[in-house]
Amino acid sequence: MAQSKSATKLRQMLADPDKIIVCPGVHDGLTARVALNVGFDALYMTGAGTSASRLGLPDLGLATLDDMSLNASMIASLDRSAPLIADADTGFGGPLMVARTTERYILSGVAALHIEDQATTKRCGHLSGKEVVDTAAYVARIRAAVKTRERLGSEIVVIARTDSLQPLGYADAISRLKAAVAAGADVAFLEGMRTREQMARVVRDLSPTPCLLNMVGGGVTPLVTAREAKEEFGFRVVIWPIAGMTSVCIAMRELCRELKSEGEIRERYTEDGRVDGGVRDVFELCGLSACAEFDKEVGGASFANGA
Template sequence: MAQMRSATKLRQILADPDKIAVCPGVHDGLTARVALHVGFDALYMTGAGTAASRLGQPDLGLTTVDDMATNAGMIAGLDRNVPVIADADTGFGGPLMVARTTEKYILQGVAGFHIEDQVTTKRCGHLMGKELVDTATYVARIRAAAATRERMGSDIVIIARTDSLQSLGYDESVARLRAAIAAGADVAFLEGMRTKEQMAQVVKDLAPTPCFLNMVGGGVTPLVTSTEAKELGYKIVIWPLVGMTSVYLGMRELCRELKATGEVKERYTDDGKIDGGVRDCFEMCGLTACSEFDKKMGGTSFTSGA
C-alpha cells in the first residue's frame, strides 16, 4: 500500500544516524508542488496553514478532522515517494475520535502525524494562554492512535507533542513525553522551547527516542539551521510557515503593486525568460506529464499541444 511505503521511508530516515528530515511547511497543492520541485525528501502539512488557506481563519482549533485529513491526503498524493508529516492537532476528541482521525490519516497516505495535549479548542503552540488536558487524557489519545495503527496493519509514525512547557515546566513536559512514548509514540515533540540549552537537553533526556524540532519565525523557540538541528541530535526539523509566509508576503507585494499602479509587471529570470508566468505554474503542477500520459494511453485530448 502507498501509505506503507511513505511511512517506511520516514522510518528509514529516523533510523539512519546520518540523516535528518528537513521539512518545509506546505498548506495546499501549489506550495507542495514548489517544495517537491525544489527536491525536499519530506514535507510537513501545517495545521496553521490549513486553517488559513482553507478557512481564512487563525490557528485556534477551528479546522475539523475532515479539513485536515483531506488536505493531508491531497498533498501526500502528489508524490507517494515523498513522506508527508501532518499536523493532527489534538486528535479532535477522545479515544474514539482519535482512532477515527488515525484511520483517516492512514487511508490518506500520510507518513506520520503529531497529536498534542491541549484541550480540543487548541491554539498555535507559539501563542500564549494554552490550556492542557491531564496526562491520563493525553496518554489515552496516544494509546488510541497506536491501537488503531496496529489494527490497520500500518507503520504510520506517531509523534507525541506536548505544549506543557509554558505552564508546567520542563520536568513535567519530559514526564508527559515519556508516558506518551510508553503508550506507543515513536517520536517526541517538545513545543515552545525557549533556549538552545533546552533544545539540546530534551534530546539527551529522551534518548533513544527520536526528537522533533519546530522552527517558527516570530515564535518563542530560537531558530537554528538544519545542520545545527542535526548536531543537536534532532531527527526531524520542520519550518511550518515557509508556505504560508511566502504566500502572504508575495500576495501582499503584488496586490499593493496592482492597487498602486493598475498593473502587475512581469518578472524575469537571469537568462531573460518570464519568471512565474502561467505556463511555469502549470508545468510545475504537471502539465507536460499529464499530456504525455494521455497520449501514451491512446488519448487525443493533447495531440495539438497544450
C-alpha cells in the same frame, strides 16, 4: 499499500543516524509542488497553514478533521515517494475520535502524524494562554493512535507532541513525553521551547527516542539551522511549518500593493530571459506535460495539437 511505503520510507530515514529530516511547511497543492520541485524528500502539512488557506482563519482549533485530513490526502497524493508528516492537532476528541483521525490519515497516505495534549479548544503552540489535558487523557490519545495503527497493519509514525512546557514547566513536559513513548509513540515533540539550553536538554533527556524541532518564524523558539539542529543538539526531524504560509503572504501582499498603486503587475524574468512564474511555468510545475504525456500513452487525443 501506497501509504505503507511512504511510512516505511520515513521510518528508514529516521533509522539513519547520519540523516536529519528537514521539512518545509506546506498548506496546499501549489506550495507542496514548489517544495518537491526544489528537491525536498519529505514535507510537513501545517495545521496553521491549513486553517489560514482553507478557512481564512487563525490557528485556534477551528479546522475540523475533514479540513485537515482532506488537505493531507491531497498533498500526500502528489508524490508518494516523499513522506508527508501532518499535523493532527488534538486528534479532534477523545480516544474514539483519535482512532478515527488516525485511520483517516493512514488511508490518506500520510507517513506520520502528531497528536498534542492541548484542550480540544486548542491554539497555535507559539501563542500564549494554552491549556492542556491531564497526562492520563493525553496518553489515552497516543495509545488510541498506536492501537489503530496496529489494527490496520500500518507503519504510520506516531509523533507525541506536548504543549505543557508553557503552563506546567519542563519537568512535567518530559514526564508526559516519556509516558507517550511508553504508550508506543515513535518520536517526541516538545513545543514552545524558549532557550537553546532546553533544545539540547530535551534530546538528552529523551534519548534514544528521536526528537522533532519546530522552527516558527516570529515564534518563541530560537531559530537554528538544520546543521546546528543535528550536530549541536541531536534532533532527527526539523520542520519549518509556516514556510509556505509566510512566503505566500509576503509575495501576495507585495503584488497586490503593486497592482493597487500602479494598476499593473510587472513581469519578472529569470536569468535566461523567461517570465518568472508565468502561467505556463505554474502549470508545468503542477504537471502539465506529465498529464499530456499520460493522455497520449493511453491512446487519448486531448493534447494532440499541444497544450
